[in-house]
Amino acid sequence: MADSSYLTWPFFEDRHRQFHDILTDWCAANGDSLHVESGDVNADCQALANLLGNAGILAHAVPEAFGGTGAGLDVRTLCLARETLGYHSGLADFVMAMQGLGTGAISLFGHDSVRHAYLPKVASGELIAGFALSEKKAGSDVAAMETTARRVDGGWRIDGEKTWISNGPIAGLLTVFARTGEKQEGARGISAFVLPTDTVGFSVTEIIDVIAPHPLATIRFDGCVVPDDHLIGEIGQGFKIAMATLDTFRPTVGAAALGFARRATDEALKRAKDRILFGAPLADMQLTQAALADMALGNDTSALLVYRAAWAKDSGKVRITREAAMAKLYATETAQATIDKAVQLFGGAGVVSGNMVERLYREVRALRIYEGASEVQKVIIARAALAEAGR
Template identity: 40%
Template structure:
């Protein structure tokens, strides 16, 4: 089916991406170890030129990439998305020096990026961040090259102090960070002004080998790496700031407004894969003297799956197009797209499992894989309840502005 008003070239590109994902990326994904960064897969994304498109394309192209890859290889989709999420703040808000150092390596797939926003007590409420960025003089001028550090508490690396004297020390914890603790650098959000809410947060580019930075992996339902980071007086300088000091919330929200519709695209790709599997299964499965599709209860469920999937796709594309057009209601549209698409994918995959029966619960079955993958997007980058809050807030703000 065609969706929205995609051009023939866009549809052909999506078909090409699905083929690449199935033939070149999926075999690499199968060789990866759950819970760890699959560097071979990321490198292949780089060699195919897909990582470079993260920074040269608009939101709609990002959505088309994520949906197409998710359809055939969710691991490849997630690896691409995490590179974009972690490095977009560098692309959009970084200095020329920061961009020159990291973006070529990100696009080549040789440096792993991570977006470090969530904390144990500040997940959806990003303004409640507690990771402290204390001025260095408040700590008695502690030397920046004596603290032990590393990429992971289990596999420490040589710690590198920042260029120049530290201006701040980061102290606290980040949690549920994708690609942690194996990323090569982190976009970290820390509180530079106590008691200032969203206005007192600064974004920092923190290489993984900074002294005092350690991490540990978390055993999660999703197969991609997720971990926690511990900051023990990690030194950062003015050269590590992304954007402006105390304006880091703008960096976070600007990144999330771009990526939230594409989370919806990821969800749509999974929903379409589940729908197509269900069409094939119900058309070929003998049941009660005919095919499973001949049962009205089944055919109506399949119709509902298709209806919701297409509606979600249209909303995702509309939100992405609004972002590319600098629509003033991007936060509203992004929240709507992410909410509808992720909730839809959960419904479609669950229904597909039900119609397939016990075979869909076997390890290695497509739907067993999708069932594990589809749950997390309703939580990360703003849970469904948070999206409803954003939608209501934006609607009332629009009403008051009339």
Template identity: 60%
Template sequence: LDVRSLCLIREILARHDALADFAFAMQGLGMGAVSLFGSSEQLEWLEKTRAGAAISGFMLTEPGAGSDVAATASSAQKIQGGWVLNGEKTYISNGGIADIYVVFVRTGEAPGAKGLSAFLMPALVTGLEVVERIEVIAPHPLAHLRMTDVHLPEGALIGKAGDGFKIAMSVLDVFRSTVGAAALGFARRALEEALARVKARRIQGAVLSELQMVQGHLADMAVQIDAAALLIYRSAWIKDQGAARVSREAAMAKLYATEAAQKVIDMAVQLHGGDGVRSGVVVEALYREIRALRIYEGASDVQRVVIARSMLG
């Protein structure tokens, strides 16, 4: 699938069911590195995930590093016939339920980002344990994982040693745009719910939608949604045209779409009045779902740094 197709799928899924979007997206994120850089043997796992026979996970974030990939502390030591991995990863989607993980660790070819490598790690390897299952406001399978002397064969290395940062950023270039698309789906659903509410709700003898203040809010919501869509599909189109990297465009798409969706959903909650925070109401669920999208796969302030650095050179 091209990136525009991935964005369309996530937008549509998120508009109807956040958990369906999460399941689709995490399979793609987990196998993104294999799809782009994997060997023929590693691609067998891609086929399993496509068929729904395996669940994948993407092990990048660390307790002490957060979005700073270059500060990764988990390590892999080269030994005869393979590698030994040690370290901890946190907020790992599908953590504890995945069958296969792509994990990023330090192999030491160079300082900082240039000393990272990516490995394909089966969940059943000896030494991989779930430290904590993490509960969040919008329930999803997340976990803190620990690797203690995990032995992997040489064939587990994805690409070349030292290519880990490049691999991670290539995957995120694709999926950051799709995070924006998921936020767009949430926002579109919120606007639909808000429109239905204000057309039906009466206050002081008038239909809510007849009030100019309410109309102004609806207009702002529509503008934010369309602006987000343009940034998302611009980023996807540039990538689909063969651009090697779209870090700036993807960062703009994710930043604006997630922040705008938060505002749109917040206004939808406000237009629902007390029912907007009532458990089981659609906009209440959307309000919980959107919050994490402003954090994972690079928090909003990280996206601002990416955009600024691309301009400063």
């Protein structure tokens, strides 16, 4: 059982502690269902969405007014959900994360008509969501985006291609970012749209296989027309909307990494106590103790940064770009190191396919890349420090 003493920290309210306990018990009772591996990752994700939706867990990714829970998106709850699900199942965490990220901009800035139409289905798991921002030439450099949206009678026509899109093969709803201004306007010429994937002209052009199987694809828009109310926020505000959405969800990436790291730590502790080496438990060796100490230190430090960022957002701070970047950067980098140490303590068994630490080793790697690579987070943090020093 993962350490939960951090729940006594002042970042949390009783409702957060109660949610954590309920979700932890639910995960323990549904372990077999959370580890579904049929060989069809698309079907597995849909099954997990149904499972999490029926249990009311996905409702925390949607505001109460639109079929979810709470007045808005409570980042501490989202972080606790991802940490707990990540401890038990990386794929279940992924499903939870994408329902939130895929509709976060809609929850925060969308028209009520659109929110009422789609968000209840997202909360129930009936509708799978995705976040379509990245392109082949526009990953970290969002201003290089080439997908376009232009006005037509009654709405907007979207043309272009996106890649590295999580849930791309199975999403029923996408938040799509497209250029509505001239290219030289940079990020200021981008707007955000809601696009149901049954829209004429939408297609999946490539399935992308990665080391930890997830539904990932390149998708295309050929004259996809969406109604006027499917514009999210104001024209030309797409970059700000994307960044505000990432402010909300980047700390949750750190929380997922923390869940992975806590599971790796528990697996390593059990291995260290049970494994006899040269007539004594592996845990008696000082080098083993040093590795375990690094794991415990990393977990607590990551938790402090993750829940500091989440608390700041929930307390009303409009932008937490710096805090979110620190949480994501430190927690994901540290989780990678923690899991690597766990694999090392397992020796040869640690790289056997199906071993929990081997699975974690594959699952954690992408977290250092998506929603802003570690290098991007360093730039964000440095710019914030420089801006503060210049005041």
